[in-house]
Amino acid sequence: MLILIGIAILIVTIILLIKRQDTRTVLLFSGLSMCLLAADPMAAMNSFAQKMVSEGLIQAILSAIGFATVMKFTGCDRHLVRLLSVPLRRVGLLLIPGTILLTTFVQLALPSAAGAAAAAGITMIPLQLAAGIHPVMAGASVLAGTFGASLLNPGSPHMALVAKIVGGDVMTIIASRAMTVVWLGLLIMVGMTLTALLRREHRGYHSTLEHDIQADHQPLNLLAALMPLLPVTLLMLGAFGGIAWLKMGVPQAVMWGILATLFVTRTHPGKAIPAFFDGMGKAYSDVFGIIICAGVFVAGLNAIGLIAAAKTLLIDYPQAARFGGTIGPFLMAIVIGSGDAAAYAFNEAITPHAADFGMDGTSLGTAAAFASYLGRTASPLSAAAIVVAGMVGVSPLDLVKRTAPVMLIGLVLLIVLI
Incomplete structure (x- = not known):
């Protein structure tokens, strides 16, 4: 009975999100309702408290959006757009695959999809806008780049889990x-x-x-134009340039970028630093608030038994494992907005029994991980979608309307590849 009620709440939640009701309110009360029906209200409260201090996400998201605020405050974004607007209009369409490629490389260095999206977005979104690409498409191309390249990172917990299950080498x-x-x-x-x-x-x-730039007759400051590119450049050099002392996270790269910006633009620190923290505060409200409420929603799905039911279904019908091992995690990731949660749930519950389905454990486990990440990239509830939507000022649902069909085709290719 609870499962049916949970499905009904899930459907209502999707309808309300499509009707553009406040995302935070819808997710918070949907999750809380499911926890109350399951007689476990503290599951919602505990998730709310835990998500408030998710260090990895807070560091990457807040610092990246705070940096973007400083770029706007100091005018560095205008100088960058002015520098590149003419040549980029000739490149135009190629910026979309270029953005996906760059974000993919950034995600190899930053396993967090939200962190990679934030790091790549602060550079590539303004460039795409300068080239005349629509903001929703600019954001969607950044989001699409988080499709799962981080699974090739030796530190990937999913590959480590698969290796442990099958007794192989990571x-x-x-x-x-x-x-x-x-x-x-x-x-x-x-x-x-x-x-x-x-x-x-x-x-x-x-x-x-762009209109402001056309009315701005100040001379181009080349160094100021390069400042928005500095954090992602440092991250890429640290990850792939063989320069060990440049290996750092997003917050460290952002702080170096801000210090360089203060020096280049001669902006008073007493004005730029408050702008940075104002940007961080707005990011916590507009972006992290949705992540917190999405966590409560997932807690509700767990409490009412929907996630466990999905896992049980695959165990009861092992003949569907080949397709269930990809479609199941894909759909689960879309619903809960987390590729990690979907991959962990499947690989811990199903992959150890791969031999019973007549499948190779490595193929099943890695396929589930890739499918989960494709599903996350098609989910309006994912942290990466929420971050990018906040950066371009649109709804996460608008972004996934563009990424979801492509990720679905990617899922078909994945089924063929395994």
């Missing part, structure tokens, strides 16, 4: 799945580019920033 498993990332990446780049063409969102957009 690096061997990662090497065997490198081409999966390549094929998925190529498909997603082509798919998102075609999406932009079909929606006619690849050119013709004129941002308010």
Whole structure:
């Protein structure tokens, strides 16, 4: 009975989100309602408290959006757009696959999809807007780049879990799945580019920033124009440039970027630093508030038994494991907004029994992980979608309307590849 009520609440939640009701309110009360019906209200309260201090997400998201606020305050974003607006108009459409590729590389260094999206977005979103790409498409291309390249990171907990289950070597498993990332990446780049063409969102957009620039007759400051690129440059050099002392996280890269900006623009620290923290505060309200409420919603799904029911269904019907091992985690990730949670749930419950389904444990486990990440990239509840939506000022649902069809095609390719 509780399962049926949970499904009804889930459907109502989706309808309210489609009708553009306040996302935080809908998720918070949906999750709380399910916890109350399951006689476990503290599950919602505990999730609320825990999500408030999710250190990894807070550090990456708040610092990245705070940095974007400083770039706007100091005018560095205007200088960057002025510098690149003319050549970018010639590149135009190629910026979309280029953004996906850059975000993919950033995610190799930053396993957090939200952190990678924030780090890549502060650079690539203004560049795309300057090239005339619509904000929703600019954000969707950043989100699409978080499709799962982090699974090739040796520190990936999912590959480590699969290795533990099958008794294999992590690096061997990662090497065997490198081409999966390549094929998925190529498909997603082509798919998102075609999406932009079909929606006619690849050119013709004129941002308010661009109008302000046209009315601004101050000379171009080349160093100021380079400041928005500094954090992501430091992150890339630290991860792939072989420069050990440059290995750092998003907050550290952002702080170096702010210090350099203060020096280059000669902005008074007493004005720029408050702007940075104002941006962080707004990010916590607009972006992290949704993440907190999404956590409560997932707690409700757990409390009422929907997630456990999905796992049981796959165990009871092992003949569907080949498709269930991809479609199941994909759908679960869309519903709960977490690729990690979906991958963990499946691999801990199902993958140890792969031999009973006549499947290889490595293939099943890694396929579930990739499918979960594709599903997360198609979910309006994912932290990455929420972060990017906040950066471009649109609804997460608008972003996934563009990414979801491409991720679904990626899922079909994944089924073929396994």
